[in-house]
Amino acid sequence: MSDSPRPGPGYDAADLADIPGTTIFTTASSRRAYQLHRFCMSLMKAENRAAFKADEGAYLDRFAMTPEQRQGVVDRDFNRLIGLGGNIYFLVKISNTDGWSVQRAVGTMAGMSGDDYAAMMVAGGRSPVGNRSIKGAH
Amino acid sequence: MARITAGVGTSHVPAIGAAIDLGKSAEPYWAPVFAGYDWSRAWEHEAKPDVVILVFNDHATSLMLEVVPTFDIGCADSYTPADEGWGARPVPVVEGHAEFAAHIAESLIIDEFDMTILNEMEVDHGMTVPLSLLFGSVERWPVRVVPVMVNVTQFPPPSGDRCYRLGEAIARAVASFPEDLNVQIWGTGGMSHQLQGPRAGLINREFDTAFLDRLADDPAALRKITHYEYLREAGSEGIELIMWLIMRGALGHDPVVRHRFYHVPASNTAVGHIVLEAA
Numbered sequence: 317m318s319d320s321p322r323p324g325p326g327y328d329a330a331d332l333a334d335i336p337g338t339t340i341f342t343t344a345s346s347r348r349a350y351q352l353h354r355f356c357m358s359l360m361k362a363e364n365r366a367a368f369k370a371d372e373g374a375y376l377d378r379f380a381m382t383p384e385q386r387q388g389v390v391d392r393d394f395n396r397l398i399g400l401g402g403n404i405y406f407l408v409k410i411s412n413t414d415g416w417s418v419q420r421a422v423g424t425m426a427g428m429s430g431d432d433y434a435a436m437m438v439a440g441g442r443s444p445v446g447n448r449s450i451k452g453a454h
Numbered sequence: 455m456a457r458i459t460a461g462v463g464t465s466h467v468p469a470i471g472a473a474i475d476l477g478k479s480a481e482p483y484w485a486p487v488f489a490g491y492d493w494s495r496a497w498e499h500e501a502k503p504d505v506v507i508l509v510f511n512d513h514a515t516s517l518m519l520e521v522v523p524t525f526d527i528g529c530a531d532s533y534t535p536a537d538e539g540w541g542a543r544p545v546p547v548v549e550g551h552a553e554f555a556a557h558i559a560e561s562l563i564i565d566e567f568d569m570t571i572l573n574e575m576e577v578d579h580g581m582t583v584p585l586s587l588l589f590g591s592v593e594r595w596p597v598r599v600v601p602v603m604v605n606v607t608q609f610p611p612p613s614g615d616r617c618y619r620l621g622e623a624i625a626r627a628v629a630s631f632p633e634d635l636n637v638q639i640w641g642t643g644g645m646s647h648q649l650q651g652p653r654a655g656l657i658n659r660e661f662d663t664a665f666l667d668r669l670a671d672d673p674a675a676l677r678k679i680t681h682y683e684y685l686r687e688a689g690s691e692g693i694e695l696i697m698w699l700i701m702r703g704a705l706g707h708d709p710v711v712r713h714r715f716y717h718v719p720a721s722n723t724a725v726g727h728i729v730l731e732a733a
Contacts (some may be wrong), residue, residue, distance in 0.1 A: 336652070338653050353514070360515070391587060394650075404649045410539075412539025441646075444687060454686065
């Protein structure tokens with residue numbers, strides 16, 4: 317047997333919910349966004365990307381996602397899609413299809429222009445100071 | 455017999471791959487990133503590993519939709535670079551080592567790590583960007599690769615401590631393989647970054663620096679970092695750093711730091727890199 321230190325479970329739900337501007341992608345999220353994510357992964361084939369670009373509505377009809385998720389895709393509203401169970405590693409396939417850089421896609425969620433977001437990153441990124449806890453516990 | 459001679463930690467940012475593939479690596483934004491790997495490419499040229507055990511996470515490429523395994527090991531003969539939505543990277547197919555991988559998989563399961571075995575998979579930037587950074591642009595990768603994948607995306611991932619112990623078990627598995635192989639283990643991902651929500655763009659230089667400071671000499675401190683601390687301090691994607699602890703666990707006592715590099719940013723991410731030689 318290893319003599320490793322054995323930490324506790326490492327989290328509780330209240331702690332995770334207290335991180336500002338952050339959604340934890342869980343088993344329940346994964347289930348909720350399954351059809352949305354099926355659509356995203358379909359964009360890993362060039363012919364599917366072409367079909368999506370040619371007629372977004374007709375292509376989205378192939379996937380049984382919720383109307384809210386569908387509208388989030390149409391609007392490229394990544395914050396909304398994450399609120400509806402989505403995860404960025406799936407969603408980025410939409411922005412890749414649009415020819416956007418990952419930075420441009422991610423920056424849309426930060427409530428900043430692409431230029432301002434890029435400048436923030438070059439200046440060292442978003443500081444954790446003031447961004448650790450909604451309750452101010454850290 | 456097979457032996458682990460060195461460990462490498464490195465970020466695996468997709469934009470680094472795009473910069474290489476689009477010929478942008480000499481541009482002012484990217485040049486400092488690639489300069490941080492010059493020493494390591496020369497070192498790899500001398501080290502001549504036969505096999506790299508490459509620890510990374512699949513980014514909704516071959517996994518994460520229908521199946522979400524916590525720990526997987528690839529036992530295929532080869533791995534094709536995936537089309538992640540902009541066409542596959544123009545890099546060579548990755549050659550596996552099916553016999554060695556099968557030995558490691560069996561040894562790990564006997565050692566009570568319940569690995570999922572993948573006999574076929576495409577690989578994304580999580581594997582191909584580290585290979586490009588350490589070996590450059592080549593016609594054929596100069597190593598065979600045993601992929602080890604970790605779920606770091608769907609909560610909860612394994613603990614950092616569990617990852618460290620998997621690394622220890624990988625070292626036992628390697629040591630019991632009869633063929634004479636020079637093996638490296640690479641832990642990839644991180645460092646601090648967050649790719650979602652209003653807190654996107656989070657970078658925590660202090661956390662990253664402390665992680666690099668402790669990796670060689672005080673891994674016990676890193677093993678105690680909880681999920682909550684990673685998510686809070688290093689960002690929702692910074693928890694990828696648990697994969698570096700698999701590498702560190704496989705190296706045993708007193709590895710020597712040969713090279714270290716840190717740079718902000720590459721796209722949304724803090725780039726960290728370390729080269730450790732086994733004692």
